[in-house]
Amino acid sequence: xxxxxxxxxxxxxxxxxxxxLECSQTKGHDRMYWYRQDPGLGLRLIYYSFxxxxxxxxxxxxxxxxxxxxxxxxxxxxxxxxPNQTALxxxxxxxxxxxxxxxxxxxxxxxxx
Amino acid sequence: xxxxxxxxxxxxxxxxxxxxxxxVYETRDTTYYLxxxxxxxxxxxxxxxRRNSFDExxxxxxxxxxxxxxxxxxxxxxxxxxxxxxxxxxxCALSEARNxxxxxxxxxxxxxxxx
Numbered sequence: 001x002x003x004x005x006x007x008x009x010x011x012x013x014x015x016x017x018x019x020x021l022e023c024s025q026t027k028g029h030d031r032m033y034w035y036r037q038d039p040g041l042g043l044r045l046i047y048y049s050f051x052x053x054x055x056x057x058x059x060x061x062x063x064x065x066x067x068x069x070x071x072x073x074x075x076x077x078x079x080x081x082x083p084n085q086t087a088l089x090x091x092x093x094x095x096x097x098x099x100x101x102x103x104x105x106x107x108x109x110x111x112x113x
Numbered sequence: 114x115x116x117x118x119x120x121x122x123x124x125x126x127x128x129x130x131x132x133x134x135x136x137v138y139e140t141r142d143t144t145y146y147l148x149x150x151x152x153x154x155x156x157x158x159x160x161x162x163r164r165n166s167f168d169e170x171x172x173x174x175x176x177x178x179x180x181x182x183x184x185x186x187x188x189x190x191x192x193x194x195x196x197x198x199x200x201x202x203x204x205c206a207l208s209e210a211r212n213x214x215x216x217x218x219x220x221x222x223x224x225x226x227x228x
Contacts (some may be wrong), residue, residue, distance in 0.1 A: 042204060042219050043206075045215060045216070058215070059215070086144065101148070101163050102149075106157045
């Protein structure tokens with residue numbers, strides 16, 4: 001079984017709808033991240049969390065919110081989806097420390113019409 | 114702020130050719146980490162390597178090798194005797210120790226290996 005899972009894998013929604021993307025991990029890592037990937041822009045950090053009580057904004061947090069329900073779960077919400085939020089979204093985890101390496105989920109393709 | 118530049122948007126080679134993917138970075142930190150990830154057509158991101166700023170030794174892993182040069186702020190990735198399965202988008206990334214929550218990615222290089 002995959003260490004980092006994301007649901008759904010694909011989602012089509014309409015402008016103005018609220019949607020939630022979920023991420024679960026079995027790696028036992030404290031740190032979790034949400035990124036979006038757009039063509040030609042690489043990955044950009046939306047939010048990150050170092051533990052259940054810690055939530056931090058990333059480079060592009062506007063229009064998004066997150067919830068860290070447990071060490072293993074980190075959800076990303078689009079409160080009112082807009083077309084320019086159409087992207088590939090990745091969740092990642094890491095164990096932190098000086099040798100931090102992030103491990104990524106399979107991604108969620110989101111299309112906002 | 115840290116920055117990663119992958120100037121090559123797309124590269125196309127024929128199988129068995131060697132290919133080098135360039136990565137140039139900017140940082141003001143003295144302690145930082147560099148990464149390469151592979152994104153095959155299936156879309157997932159696969160971790161390839163991590164390097165810290167104090168270790169400039171080049172690394173070889175099978176057909177893959179990495180050349181880290183602090184003098185030119187580069188962390189280039191070479192695939193020797195490329196294969197069709199190497200076709201993917203490759204991302205270089207940088208995180209600073211003082212800010213290691215914030216990993217900045219380059220825009221990626223799409224490598225196509227033709228049979």
